[in-house]
Amino acid sequence: MAVERTFSMIKPDATARNLTGKITAKLEEAGLRVVASKRVWMSRKQAEGFYAVHKDRPFFGELCDTMTSGPTIVQVLEGENAIARNREVMGATDPAKAAAGTIRKEFAKNIGENSVHGSDATDTAAQEIAYWFSGTEIVG
Ligand code: ATP
């Protein structure tokens, strides 16, 4: 499996509880290298665009509320099979269903405030990295 890059976001519920370091440690322990990172407070428009795929779901308004409630840390992660590996270490969307040792099992508050986002496919990873890190030289 080739080395690839994925996009990660540490969500406002986690930055509010000073979990940036603990979550990043979990990512690194899973073999993912942080090759870009910055702190961003999403606008409503950015949150609505970022989660546009869910715009017709009943939780969309609440999701955009939580994503704009505080700053996030956006990151580019690099490693073997990084997209799948990141999804694995994140754990299931609902922390009640997440496997032991995963980020969401250990840190998420509930299905909405679930501490992390990770790209789900090669195309979304490329799009999300291009959007959040346009103009940044990423040194692998
Ligand atoms: P993410 O896209 O944030 O990495 P995911 O891919 O595991 O998470 P999605 O199904 O894409 O899950 O949902 C996007 C986000 O919407 C979830 O991470 C969560 O914050 C929120 N969400 C999903 N389902 C629900 C729900 N039933 N109730 C409230 N919020 C939800």
Ligand code: MG
């Ligand atoms: Mg998703």
